[in-house]
Every structure is written in structure tokens, then in C-alpha cells.
Amino acid sequence: MNTFTSQELIDLEEKYGAHNYHPIPVVLDKGKEAKVWDIEGKEYFDFLSAYSAVNQGHCHPRIVNKAKEQLEKLTLTSRAFYNSELGKYEQYVTQLFGFDKLLPMNSGAEAVETALKIARKWGYEVKQIPNDEAIIVVCDGNFHGRTTTIISFSNDEEARKNFNPYTKGFISVEYGNHDALAEVFATHGDKICGFLVEPIQGEAGVYVPPAGYLKACETLCKEHNVLFIADEIQTGIARTGKMLAIDYEEVEASMLILGKALSGGVYPVSAVLANDDVMNVIKPGQHGSTYGGNPLACAIAQEALQVVLDENLAEKAFELGNFFRDEMQKMVDEFALFKAIRGKGLLNALLINDTPESETAWNFCVALAKNGLLAKPTHGNIIRFAPPLVITKDQLIECIEIIRKTAQNFK
Numbered sequence: 001m002n003t004f005t006s007q008e009l010i011d012l013e014e015k016y017g018a019h020n021y022h023p024i025p026v027v028l029d030k031g032k033e034a035k036v037w038d039i040e041g042k043e044y045f046d047f048l049s050a051y052s053a054v055n056q057g058h059c060h061p062r063i064v065n066k067a068k069e070q071l072e073k074l075t076l077t078s079r080a081f082y083n084s085e086l087g088k089y090e091q092y093v094t095q096l097f098g099f100d101k102l103l104p105m106n107s108g109a110e111a112v113e114t115a116l117k118i119a120r121k122w123g124y125e126v127k128q129i130p131n132d133e134a135i136i137v138v139c140d141g142n143f144h145g146r147t148t149t150i151i152s153f154s155n156d157e158e159a160r161k162n163f164n165p166y167t168k169g170f171i172s173v174e175y176g177n178h179d180a181l182a183e184v185f186a187t188h189g190d191k192i193c194g195f196l197v198e199p200i201q202g203e204a205g206v207y208v209p210p211a212g213y214l215k216a217c218e219t220l221c222k223e224h225n226v227l228f229i230a231d232e233i234q235t236g237i238a239r240t241g242k243m244l245a246i247d248y249e250e251v252e253a254s255m256l257i258l259g260k261a262l263s264g265g266v267y268p269v270s271a272v273l274a275n276d277d278v279m280n281v282i283k284p285g286q287h288g289s290t291y292g293g294n295p296l297a298c299a300i301a302q303e304a305l306q307v308v309l310d311e312n313l314a315e316k317a318f319e320l321g322n323f324f325r326d327e328m329q330k331m332v333d334e335f336a337l338f339k340a341i342r343g344k345g346l347l348n349a350l351l352i353n354d355t356p357e358s359e360t361a362w363n364f365c366v367a368l369a370k371n372g373l374l375a376k377p378t379h380g381n382i383i384r385f386a387p388p389l390v391i392t393k394d395q396l397i398e399c400i401e402i403i404r405k406t407a408q409n410f411k
């Protein structure tokens with residue numbers, strides 16, 4: 001029996017936890033597929049999916065069972081020794097995504113850091129960039145995590161202010177504009193080792209770049225011998241209606257960064273994938289992580305990926321996404337409160353018709369929560385809608401009704 005109320009648990013977090021998040025005031029206690037329940041037993045549709053980590057749905061029985069099996073057998077050895085899961089997992093993932101090698105990490109930010117380190121090392125050792133001069137190009141509005149280096153090249157003042165001094169060696173260009181990238185490459189191409197990009201900018205507010213942008217960037221990278229580094233931590237693993245968002249333009253990344261749904265929300269697992277010409281710049285002792293590649297993580301992630309394939313989640317996300325945007329577009333036309341709906345697959349954003357500083361999106365999310373649907377505003381007045389990909393069409397229709405009802409009664 002649970003003896004706490006939601007308010008008591010919120011108070012505990014307020015008092016004893018660092019205030020580095022501003023949660024919607026619900027206390028979740030249980031999850032199954034596309035739904036979660038709070039401590040009082042109220043049911044919600046989860047329209048955030050832990051920032052797309054739970055694409056496979058909450059507590060997917062196959063992933064949970066795999067975790068239980070492995071938990072009772074072996075969890076952590078460190079990479080001081082080989083373990084009986086890592087090799088099989090690496091073979092599985094590299095074959096699935098078409099790369100020679102995988103480097104296992106835990107959080108998304110760590111995997112991004114890993115890719116940046118590999119890119120720089122490749123820049124000096126293979127591209128022969130003069131020492132200390134390597135540049136990595138990033139995009140305005142990017143979100144790649146929270147480490148000191150990653151926030152150094154963010155434009156989000158909230159994320160970077162007073163965390164300085166910042167890491168050098170990054171140039172930021174306009175997102176979605178391949179001419180801007182061409183220009184930097186023309187000026188600094190011989191010193192640029194990597195171009196780091198999100199195929200859709202998730203945190204920034206689900207910005208979908210113009211069609212052909214990613215392909216044009218890939219071509220520019222090839223022309224200038226620059227590594228194309230795709231951060232698919234949020235867009236990957238079927239979220240946008242393909243296994244990877246870069247698959248829409250048949251882009252082949254030099255490095256692919258995965259996280260979040262790689263483990264279906266069961267355990268933190270991230271990875272960097274690359275071919276030998278890039279990955280082999282890393283030698284023993286030059287990079288690592290105590291938990292990276294542990295047998296529990298490997299068993300969970302392999303099962304989580306297999307679930308995505310077996311349940312055709314990419315196709316599902318593609319079809320349900322088209323349906324969802326069509327229905328939402330009708331609401332955008334109907335309600336002055338809404339400005340636009342955009343996205344790909346089941347990664348979508350509803351733009352609220354108000355100033356970026358106003359509280360309207362937040363208040364609308366609180367109203368949605370009261371009506372049984374959980375979503376969270378991202379930058380400005382933008383609400384991300386990203387349910388688990390296992391949501392059924394009937395459930396999605398129910399959710400659209402909740403959004404409509406909430407809009408009708410919203411003041």
C-alpha cells in the first residue's frame with residue numbers, strides 16, 4: 001500500500017531535490033504501453049514518452065523479461081574483461097544500421113561527447129588538421145545534452161549562462177540552410193572535422209528542415225572530407241516513421257549517435273556507430289566508461305531494437321503520424337488558440353498562438369493533464385506531442401478528442 005499523496009511526494013522533491021526541472025504536477029507510479037497512472041490511480045495517455053525514450057511503450061513485457069533474466073545472471077563486469085553479451089549486441093546493432101563498429105556508452109550526452117572526441121581525433125590523425133585547430137560545425141538551435149562542452153555550443157541562454165568558460169572549436173550555422181554550411185566549409189573546410197546535426201530539431205520545438213537539406217549537407221561533407229555526424233538520439237529508433245530520420249533522404253552518416261529508445265526506457269543505453277576508418281582512431285585507454293557496454297545494457301538494448309522491428313513500429317509511426325497531423329490540422333483551422341502543427345511520424349509539435357514568453361502552452365498542458373493526457377511545452381509556446389509508438393489508432397483518436405475538448409474549454 002502506498003501511504004503518500006501526490007502533493008506529499010511533490011513536496012519531498014521540492015525540499016530534497018535540486019530544482020533543475022519544472023515538472024507538470026502529476027506523480028506517476030505505473031505505466032503500461034501508451035498509458036501511465038499517477039499515485040492516486042488516475043489514468044493518462046503519455047504524449048511525451050520520456051522525450052522519446054519509451055517508443056516501445058512503458059514496461060514492454062519482452063524488454064522487462066529480458067532485463068529480469070540478465071539481472072539474475074550478470075550485470076556489470078567493466079570493460080577490463082570481455083562479457084558474454086557485448087559482442088553479440090555489437091554485431092546485431094552494426095548489422096542493423098550498416099556500420100563496421102559500435103562504441104557503447106550510457107547517456108545521450110556521453111555518446112555525443114564520444115562522437116565529438118572521435119571526430120577531433122580523426123581530424124588530426126586522418127585528415128591531418130594542424131594541432132589544436134580542429135573545428136566542428138553545429139547548428140543554431142541545437143540540443144545535444146548538458147555537459148560543459150555540449151552547452152558551450154548551445155544558443156540557449158538558459159542552458160549555458162554562467163557555466164562558462166566554454167569549450168572552443170565550434171562554429172554554429174543556421175539550421176536548415178545548406179548554403180550557410182557551404183559558406184563555412186568554403187572558408188574553413190580544411191580545418192573542419194565534423195558536422196553535428198539533428199535530422200529534426202526536437203528540443204528546439206520539432207523543427208523539420210526543408211526536404212533535401214540533409215542530403216545536401218551530406219554531399220557538402222563528402223566534398224570537404226568532413227564527418228557527417230547524425231544525432232538521432234531523439235529522432236531515431238522509429239520515432240519519425242523510419243528506423244532513422246536520415247533514412248527519408250537516404251543519407252549515410254559517418255557517425256550515428258543513438259540513445260533514449262535504444263533501451264525502450266528500461267535502462268540508460270547510448271551508442272556511437274561508425275566505420276573502421278573513423279572508429280579505429282580510438283585505441284585502448286583513450287576513451288571509455290565503467291558502465292558502457294555492460295551485459296545488462298546490451299541484453300536490454302538488443303531486445304528493445306528487436307521489439308521495434310517485430311512490431312513494425314516505424315511503419316506504425318509513419319501512418320499514425322500522418323493521421324494525427326491531418327486531424328490536428330482541422331483543429332488548427334478551427335481554434336484561434338492554435339497556430340500550426342508540424343512534425344514527422346509521431347514526433348510532432350503544436351504551436352500555440354501567443355508570445356514565446358506567455359504561459360499559454362504551460363497552462364494548456366496543465367489542462368490536458370486534468371483531462372488525462374500528459375505533454376510538456378518545449379521552447380517558447382510549442383507543445384511536443386510524442387506518444388509511445390505502440391499506441392493504437394483507437395487510442396490516438398481518443399487522445400485527439402481529449403485535445404479538442406481541452407481546447408473548447410480553455411480560457
Ligand SMILES: *Cc1c(COP(=O)(O)O)cnc(C)c1O
Nearest residue numbers: 107108109143144145231233234
Ligand atoms: C535527449 C537528447 C540528448 C541527450 O541525451 P541524454 O540522455 O539526456 O544525455 C542529445 N541529443 C538529442 C537530440 C536529444 O534529444
